[in-house]
Amino acid sequence: MKGFGKYVIFLGSLFVRRESFSTYYKLVLEECMQIGVKSAFLFILVSTFIGAVTTVQTAFNMVNPLIPRFVISQVVREMTILELAPTVMALIYAGKIGSSMAGGLGTMRITEQIDALEVMGVNSSSYLVLPKIIASMMMYPMLVIISGVCSMVGGYLVGTFAQLLTPTEFISGIRFEFNPTEISVALVKSFVFAFLISSISSFKGYFTKGGALEVGIATTEAVTTSVIAILLADYFIVDLIL
Amino acid sequence: MIKINHISKRFGDKVVLENISAEFEKGKTNLIIGSSGTGKSVLLKCIVGLIHPDTGNVFYNLRNFTDADKEVKSEIRREIGMLFQGGALFDSKNVEENVMFPLEVLTQMHADEKRERANLCLKRVGLENANKKAVSEISGGMKKRVGIARAIVNNPNYLFCDEPNSGLDPQTSILIDELIHEITHELDITTLVVTHDMNSVMGIGENIIFLYQGHKLWEGNHSEITDSGIEELDDFVFANKVMSKMRKTNS
Numbered sequence: 001m002k003g004f005g006k007y008v009i010f011l012g013s014l015f016v017r018r019e020s021f022s023t024y025y026k027l028v029l030e031e032c033m034q035i036g037v038k039s040a041f042l043f044i045l046v047s048t049f050i051g052a053v054t055t056v057q058t059a060f061n062m063v064n065p066l067i068p069r070f071v072i073s074q075v076v077r078e079m080t081i082l083e084l085a086p087t088v089m090a091l092i093y094a095g096k097i098g099s100s101m102a103g104g105l106g107t108m109r110i111t112e113q114i115d116a117l118e119v120m121g122v123n124s125s126s127y128l129v130l131p132k133i134i135a136s137m138m139m140y141p142m143l144v145i146i147s148g149v150c151s152m153v154g155g156y157l158v159g160t161f162a163q164l165l166t167p168t169e170f171i172s173g174i175r176f177e178f179n180p181t182e183i184s185v186a187l188v189k190s191f192v193f194a195f196l197i198s199s200i201s202s203f204k205g206y207f208t209k210g211g212a213l214e215v216g217i218a219t220t221e222a223v224t225t226s227v228i229a230i231l232l233a234d235y236f237i238v239d240l241i242l
Numbered sequence: 243m244i245k246i247n248h249i250s251k252r253f254g255d256k257v258v259l260e261n262i263s264a265e266f267e268k269g270k271t272n273l274i275i276g277s278s279g280t281g282k283s284v285l286l287k288c289i290v291g292l293i294h295p296d297t298g299n300v301f302y303n304l305r306n307f308t309d310a311d312k313e314v315k316s317e318i319r320r321e322i323g324m325l326f327q328g329g330a331l332f333d334s335k336n337v338e339e340n341v342m343f344p345l346e347v348l349t350q351m352h353a354d355e356k357r358e359r360a361n362l363c364l365k366r367v368g369l370e371n372a373n374k375k376a377v378s379e380i381s382g383g384m385k386k387r388v389g390i391a392r393a394i395v396n397n398p399n400y401l402f403c404d405e406p407n408s409g410l411d412p413q414t415s416i417l418i419d420e421l422i423h424e425i426t427h428e429l430d431i432t433t434l435v436v437t438h439d440m441n442s443v444m445g446i447g448e449n450i451i452f453l454y455q456g457h458k459l460w461e462g463n464h465s466e467i468t469d470s471g472i473e474e475l476d477d478f479v480f481a482n483k484v485m486s487k488m489r490k491t492n493s
Contacts (some may be wrong), residue, residue: 017314019347023346031338107333111328111330112328112330113331113332115287115326116324116330116332117328118291119290119292119319119322119324120319120320120343120347120348121317121348122317123316127347
């Protein structure tokens with residue numbers, strides 16, 4: 001509970017003694033490049049393969065001839081939109097971006113760069129962390145959308161090349177009884193997960209004490225705590241909205 | 243002028259600073275000396291506000307810094323320049339950007355003016371050709387000089403240096419000491435240096451306080467330090483072989 005209280009106070013500190021809008025604008029753009037653009041390749045690669053593998057495995061389990069083949073792509077769609085794109089990608093995001101945030105801030109802490117900012121009269125938490133959280137909440141939903149599309153494209157390519165189902169069957173399955181609320185759920189999840197990962201990882205990194213070993217520990221804790229928070233939030237969001 | 247009144251600080255059961263009072267005058271190079279782990283850096287951090295003391299106050303030109311609200315603290319901090327032990331340069335920025343940084347966040351200057359001012363400060367510390375270099379490309383001594391340039395770029399009234407000679411060879415140490423001393427007189431600022439280097443003490447110590455196990459044991463200048471008659475200070479001063487030889491020769 002003490003840690004949670006410290007986390008809440010930390011979040012509050014992001015909004016006091018803020019810098020100018022132009023400063024944040026520049027910092028957010030830099031973070032967007034770091035977080036979004038430089039992560040896009042990994043997300044495209046992982047989601048394409050997950051979509052492809054899900055298609056093959058679903059087809060492998062569909063042994064009943066009475067079940068139409070388009071159900072395969074329907075299953076891929078449901079899994080992709082509800083879980084794979086927002087949640088599984090969030091776990092990868094926590095590993096890649098969360099650890100990088102915690103490691104970067106932890107290193108800045110132990111090399112006194114954060115102290116240097118404070119001595120200059122800059123609110124270091126607001127200057128360093130707020131742009132990361134804003135950029136994360138802007139870029140992660142986009143990455144989730146890209147992942148969703150890539151996953152279905154991966155499923156389509158493998159499903160049709162391996163002749164598991166025809167292109168028409170795949171498209172029919174993707175469209176069959178589609179509920180647009182699922183997209184809203186995925187986007188709500190992506191905003192919440194982005195906030196949790198960026199704020200928890202920054203929190204862990206910002207309060208690092210000691211040396212290189214402690215930076216490593218903070219990084220590991222950042223990923224572990226973020227993953228637990230993602231799984232809990234995932235359950236609550238699904239329970240509330242669906 | 244900086245005045246500290248009855249500063250005490252403890253971490254858990256360990257008393258790090260006990261009732262320290264002192265005055266650091268304007269236009270002088272003030273030194274806080276003592277062995278490792280004696281509370282020098284903690285005292286410096288209390289003075290600049292990175293650590294809040296348990297008791298006591300710090301005054302900057304009669305303005306109470308310790309109990310001030312965040313706005314006043316921020317205002318005072320804008321008059322402070324600090325050189326950290328490891329330089330604390332921002333890895334993501336090059337040398338010039340590091341020096342320009344205080345101007346970016348503290349002033350409304352035009353970009354060209356900022357660059358001009360940063361390059362002037364880099365020239366002052368003898369690094370006019372290193373402005374585009376990455377932090378990882380420069381040596382320890384250069385990092386310290388970039389740190390000094392960054393600390394003075396905003397025309398501070400107060401300059402703090404935390405062990406400016408640590409990790410440097412004796413020649414570079416002397417250069418850094420001389421640079422700090424010259425800048426103090428040139429800009430007529432209050433400079434406070436934390437050190438345990440006897441070369442610095444004898445070279446630039448105009449006003450020195452000696453800390454021992456969290457207590458202030460002595461205050462004076464570099465010409466008085468060898469005749470203090472305080473055993474702990476003598477142990478510290480004459481631990482160096484050269485100083486020890488000098489003592490034997492004199493006696």
